[in-house]
Amino acid sequence: MSDGAVILVIEDEPHARAVLQVTLKQEGYVCLHASTGIEGVATALAREPAVVLLDLGLPDLDGVEVTRRIRERSGVPIIVVSARGEEPHKIEALDEGANDYVTKPFVAGELLARIRVALRSVQSAASAFETGMVCIGDLAVDFDMRRVTVGGAEVHLTAMEYRLLGVMIRSAGRVLSNRHILRQVWGPRYDDRSGYLRVYMKRLRDKIEPEPARPKYLVNEPGVGYRMRLP
Amino acid sequence: MPGQEALGATFGAPGHGGRPATVRFERFRGYLVGMAVVLVCTALAVVDALRAAPFVTVFPLAVLAVTVRFGLGPAILTAVGGILVFDFVFVPPRLAFAIPDATDGWTLAVMLMVGALTGAFAEQLRRQVQDARRRAEIEGMRNALLCAVSHDLRTPLTAIVTASMALDEERLDPLERREFSHMVAVEASRLHRLVGNLLDLTRLESGRVTVKATPQAIDEVIGSVLVRLDRELNGRVVRTDVPSTIPLASFDPVLIGQVVTNLVENVIRHTPPGSPIELSTRSDGRFLLLEVADRGPGVRPGDEERVFDKLYRGAAKGGGGTGLGLTICRAIMTVHDGRIWLENRSGGGAVVRLSLPISRSAAPRLQPLGAVVFQASGP
Secondary structure (H helix, E strand, O other): OOOOOEEEEEOOOHHHHHHHHHHHHHOOOEEEEEOOHHHHHHHHHHHOOOEEEEEOOOOOOOHHHHHHHHHHHOOOOEEEEEOOOOHHHHHHHHHOOOOEEEEOOOOHHHHHHHHHHHHHHHHHHHHHHHHOEEEEOOEEEEOOOOEEEEOOEEEOOOHHHHHHHHHHHHOOOOEEEHHHHHHHHHOHHHOOOHHHHHHHHHHHHHHHOOOOOOOOOEEEEOOOEEEEOOO | OHHHHHHHHHHOOOOOOOOOHHHHHHHHHHHHHHHHHHHHHHHHHHHOOOOHHHHHHHHHHHHHHHHHHHOHHHHHHHHHHHHHHHHHHOOOOOOOOOOOOHHHHHHHHHHHHHHHHHHHHHHHHHHHHHHHHHHHHHHHHHHHHHHHHHHHHHHHHHHHHHHHHHHHOOOOOHHHHHHHHHHHHHHHHHHHHHHHHHHHHHHHHOOOOOOOOEEEOHHHHHHHHHHHOHHHHOOOOEEEEOOOOOOOEEEOHHHHHHHHHHHHHHHHHHOOOOOOEEEEEEEOOOEEEEEEEEOOOOOOOOOOOHHHOOOOOOOOOOOOOOOOHHHHHHHHHHHOOOEEEEEEOOOOOEEEEEEEEOOHHHOOOOHHHHHHHHHHOOO
16 A cells, blocks of 8 residues: 655654654555754655654754755655654744644554655645646535535635635645644735634635534644645 | 523532632631720720720730631731720720820830731741641642552553563463563553653643643634544544634633543543534633533542542543543643533433633634735735
8 A cells, every 4th residue: 555655764762763664664665764854854855755754853953944954855745753842843844844743652553644644645736736626525626717616516715715725725634834824825924813714714614514513624733723634 | 491501500600710708708707806806805904993904914815816816917907906995995095096105105016016926926827837737738649649650550560561571481372472462552552641641730730831822712622623533433423512603712722622632532431332422612701611421321429529530530440541631631721710520411421511711812803804804815
């Protein structure tokens, strides 16, 4: 299922690295590793892995800086592995373009699920680019026609709701920070208006979610932001 | 509608703001007693042919007694009242507030000093006794907790040590090997959860958790918890009742998310698979109420408050709880100035209710900004 996708693990703690490698190999992934930030950036750019797992607490560079350096030259999905108490760094890393996060301690299943989502989000982004049409579950967005349907029925969105949905769907699978979404949809002057984002998110959910109180598509990540969930 | 009644009753429950009436009454009684003491002293002196001596001897004792029993406020009232009465009744000209000569002035000053000093010393003593008692109480609780925790820590640890030592042996057959490694995994994850919970609780109780309270929507929290627990819910019926009019409240979404997660996990753990969960929210404008209700066995009557104690576990052991989930919930609600309590439901099952104050600053101010943004984004 994993087709031998190459995963780069940037982690300085040998035990944690060994456990990750065993878990990933069992799933059929090919594992690369780096124990410093500098080595990690170099490997990510030279070997072009399918996914990068990045520990936030590295000895040389902080994870946010590693994310920034990788993002300057590569769009590879980055999953940030953070410990408790590193929340601000986690959000910064997401702002810098990391795709997702897991919080230590996590179970193997959780991490593997995130990796699968990251791999799929790359595919869906690529296909959206080619066709201008994205389908996630019953939700379909035709970017050429500016048309949104849920289970075949057309949904009418305001300009702002459409823009918000567009930002979320183009990064489907990724966790987007509140600040990132606000910048993309409303512009940099609005990046602290998370109350605003919430109201629009609610309206959008009421229109596209079958059960808005238990969302299927637009999921909140408490204290961080939102994610368009891939089925 | 029965739910509506329950809401009224719970919002009216004591504990949100204001001192309990008993404390206020106690203080008031202190002042009354202080005045009574002054009157009794005076009466004593009057009975004793209007001589000042009995008054002067009894007075410091009376101040001392009032301080020890009721604290500084009533003591000051007693001292000042006593001096005024002394001046009025005994210092000539009688029945007038006047200080005719230096000797009388001196007597009054000494009385005032005696009153103040006894009061201050007694107050200090009272505080020390109170502190010592509280410290002993905390120490006792800590020791009891340490005992219980070390038992809870040692049990899985022993299992892990035994099983992993057995795994090191050559003679095991594959079936035994699998059994032992499963045991290590289960016990280690139990230990892991317990240690995590203990650390959370310690951080919360020592005030080392920074609560990032900002205006938040409770429906977002409920939605994200249900999504995260999707696999554990395993197709259970989840009924949510979150009116769209529910106001924002000021809270830390990560911490309140943990509370809701713990409550839903409790239901999953303690009720039969397939039995429903109901989550509902309401508001009376001042408080936000969230209910997590189930149709499980409920808790033993009388244990509704004890379930929040550290390491309390329901009658049905097992289930994999650490006995700290609800304690953590309560600690989180406390740092939010909120409340959490449990009730058995009529018709079976339990309901955990929590209420969060809706702070005024949390009220959304979206209208003007909305207008601006719409203009900016127009076609």
